[in-house]
Amino acid sequence: MTALTPSAASPSVIDRARAWARARNIPPVYGILVIIFFVSILADLFFGIDNQLFIFNPTILTNILVRSVALGIVAVGQTFVVLGASIDLSVAYMISVTAVGASYLMAGDPNRVWWTVIVLFVVGAVVGLVNGTIITKLKVNPLIATLGVGLILKGLLNASFANFAGSVPISFQAFAYNAIGPLPISVLVLFAVVIAGWFLLRRTRYGAHLYAVGGSEETARLSGLHTDRILTIAHVICSMTAVLTGLFVVSRLRSGAPWVGTDGLYDLESIAATVIGGTALSGGKGGVWGTLAGVLIFSLLDTMFNQIGIDAYMKQILRGAVIILAVGFYTFRSKAEQG
């Protein structure tokens, strides 16, 4: 893959970049992102179906970011729980619940926007609390616990709604469609979420304690940390990011249906983006910037596939292959380095 990039002409540059990144503990996801960026340009150059290169088209460039919003926000939340050595499979259902709940409760009325949003965030917090409590107090494996909670959400939602329900008012669609200057509001929100996530993880005691819980629950507990509370808060944060993603999705679609979350594969793809971003599934290592880079990889690929006119199903196949290869790329490499 590296051979395709322009910088490959002088291998010493790559070597030096690698050494530099390794010395600073920078996960290889950024390298992969850069490589895919250049591959996209080349693919567009040789196989593009229109005559314009996407890097010269601000609309498409912005679009790459907009595409990242839905997955990006929830992936930040997923990063929190994965850092705590947990996992959340219920986010896709939470997104569906939010999307349907928002369009049903708002029912096109701009006056109902604010309390609907508040209600939904409270619902999200409660779901996160339930996830966290089942995991920490009942000692149920997080995979099973959040799968179970997801199934409960799915069941309740499908029993109540069969199709698109209600709609969101035009004013609420500003979230997905309006821009401040050149940057869409949604993209600003994404960056705000990422920065908030970074600040929480890297600058506050809560973040340090979450890393400790994920790194070694025993050590954290022996240091007097309330490990259960710390992990539960991570789950609350994760569910609330799912709510925010749900709000973005419904504002783009104008109305929510019970399948919008699961069809978007937000559960599995948020985990994939987190892991590609260098956060270890075993917890205690990683961060949100890597996750954002992982999400951007997905968006960039989608854009490239569109530019060169790849079939929707082929896209799925390639996406799956990229997930495997991207993670394989550096798990394999780091094993090799260890000797």
Add this chain to the structure above:
Amino acid sequence: MAENFLTETEHEPIAPPPAPPAAQPVLEVAHIAKQFPGVLALDDVSVAFYPGEVHAVVGENGAGKSTLMKVLAGAIRPDSGELRFDGRPVTFNHPAEAQQAGISIIYQEFNLLPERTVAENIFLGREPHRFGVIDYKQLEADTLAVLERLEAQDLISPTAQLGTLSVAQQQIVEIAKALSFDAKVLIMDEPTAALASQEVAVLTDLVRRLQAGGMAIIYISHRLVEVFDLAQRVTVLKDGQKVTTEMIGDLNMSRIVELMVGRVLSEYFPERARPEDIGEVVLRLRGASNDALHDIDLELRAGEIIGIAGLQGSGRTALAQAIFGVEPFETGTMEFAGRAELFATPSQAIRRRLGYVTEDRKYEGLALKQPINDNILLTLRTLQNKVSRVFRNGTRSDREMALELARRVDVRAPTMEREVRTLSGGNQQKVVLAKWLATDAKLLIFDEPTRGIDVEAKASIHERIRELARAGTAVLMISSELPEVIGMSDRILVMWDGAIIGELPAGASEAEIMHLATGQKEDTKYEIRDTSEERALDS
């Protein structure tokens, strides 16, 4: 022959003169009892610990040492009895409470986070902060201050990632953490188990300095030499009861061992090989090398035990792994049982009747959640048909074989279906041994066969190893415990920096081994603290 290293001496403490005993003990337990299902782990134990004193606690595995330590550190609440700290009765509900009060414990397996910095580790849960936002400048300054108190500021940077530090450095971080709590009592559980000998010296220095500062140090170790080196007072536990607490000057090593075991152990090491026991060459290495090893020449005969000595990282384990096909040799030749071989995987080695009893039981030796049965039969399954036979696991012959092997090494458990994780360390090691006995190996490599095992189980394992050799097995035994190497080996090879630096005959002295193991050439001058005494040890 080396009768043994323990019984010989009336060892005078080399430690600095003990601080004048403080009238008031800083920490005291009175009539503590703790019952676990089926075991009375502590039975009416009373001990007092004084400031400025190193107090060693010794006893066999299962004697109640770790339960006592956990009671002191607040990790376990006793069923009855009293804990007094600074003269006042206290109860700790959580280890953090004991730590806040000034009792810190350093477990064998560190409680540190490899992905976080030194500073974040030391002040975990106590980070200086404003509204939850960590003040990193303050954090690093505080850390530096603690490290300076240990004079370790040049050794360890507050911002270094913990996982990049050596074991010894990590231990200093643990001590720094205890110091940052203003610990009055520091409990150390087998602190030297994973250290190389120069590192032990650094640790010993550090402990003395802490002691001089008035800290009470509770020191648990299987290495009695260290106990005599450091401690002023010794408590001996046996079967959950306190046998005695005495000043070190009133005891000698053989007396301690006697108290621990409850009887006099006269013979520690079985007799060496007689000339008629030695047979054909089983293993021959010529110029064998890989990344970690260079130019290994070695010849090992049936019936012979070769001891491999050397510091940690000298290539001892790498040699075992290279022979066994874990990290194979890249150049040179290896001959095994008369055939040129180079094992690329452990399974090839096992099929040719080679066995490797690894250093680390839990991570390399056992599948802890599986029954005793399956652990013992694991190697045998490698030897059986490649295409697994139906009903193989169920056959009586296999089950009987496992049972017979377990009896041979004296595994103590109610049934063979018992999961290995529930056994004591000594019994686990016996299961590992049984697993390798099952293969009927021509050559067995033992890597630290008795680390962390109590005296009695040690003797039994030594006996087993010599029995195997008498029956014609060639044995390669790696050990950090010099008395063990000296007592067991028919020949001793010393490794340094990935090479075999010298060979010594049976009965070489500790001084001679250490001389080679630290990489000094034959002609360089060296100083040994007390050569005559050490020679006397293995006369």
Add this chain to the structure above:
Amino acid sequence: MTQITATTSASESFGARAMHWLRTINPVYYIALVLLVAVGYLNPVFYTPDPFLAFLARAAPLMILTAGQVFVLVSGGFDLSVGSVVTSTVIISAILANNDPNSTWWVILFLLAGGVLVGLINGAVTTFLKVPSLISTLGMLLVVRGVGLLWSGGAPRGYLPDNLRMFGRSGIEGIFGLRQFPYAVILLVVFAVLYWLLLHRMNYGRQLLALGDNPRASRLSGVNISLVRVSAFVICSVSAAIAGILIGGRGGVSIEAGTGLEMQSIAAAVLGGTMLLGGRGSVPAAMTGALALEVLFTLLNLMGLPKPLRDAVQGLIIIGAVAYTAYSTRKTR
């Protein structure tokens, strides 16, 4: 602690020993029993031979799938791709067979080969590239489903000939005084015995459990860990292909045929006491877990619950059962 003996202490009363023995039985058998009794109570016809066999035939795909999943789970991995394998099996078999009865046998061979291939890729990526199996099989989930949809153009095409559908929906007529003895049940029994032998009575299974428990110790004891681990994935994917043939036969061609099965099979296995991340698991218990889930669906149906609510109840039951298991193991320790 005594020398190993076979005797139990005689001092315990018979009642205490019986209680002790009952407590050692995996709770999933009690759960299944309670659910089966409840169904029989609501619908006595359930326990006449034909309806019961029909029920077993319906439960067969999930049970076989779960048994396959157990192999991957005890090795310390996950297989999230099984649902996609089922879907693609159904879609592709319809296209390939295209209602031609003569094609059945090579189509089946092709599908099984496909299962082997998917398992090999899952296993190889996990074993040699060291990708966590959660991620590698997630990638394969997308790839396999993509291949199925790409091949069919996104909508079900073609028809399944009757002799391919028969495995899922018909049986041997008129034996044992039955109306029909379903082929699916025969397959179920065959695979139950086969997988039980493989995991519990062969060296392979014992090596797999040891590997899931401690890979390094297993390798040092001579276990060929790559081979053992990869074959666990192959067993799982092949089981999924077989489940796909049964599901296609029963329900016909649909692009939703395998949706959710990956999580259902993991949940069923966990219900049966399989330990996630490896080292502990049992084929009969896991298959009973799958049976319990299917009985539960039947029960909810009988109780007239709206179909979607079944998901919710399923979620509750899974959490409850796993929480109970966690609680009881903590207590006995």
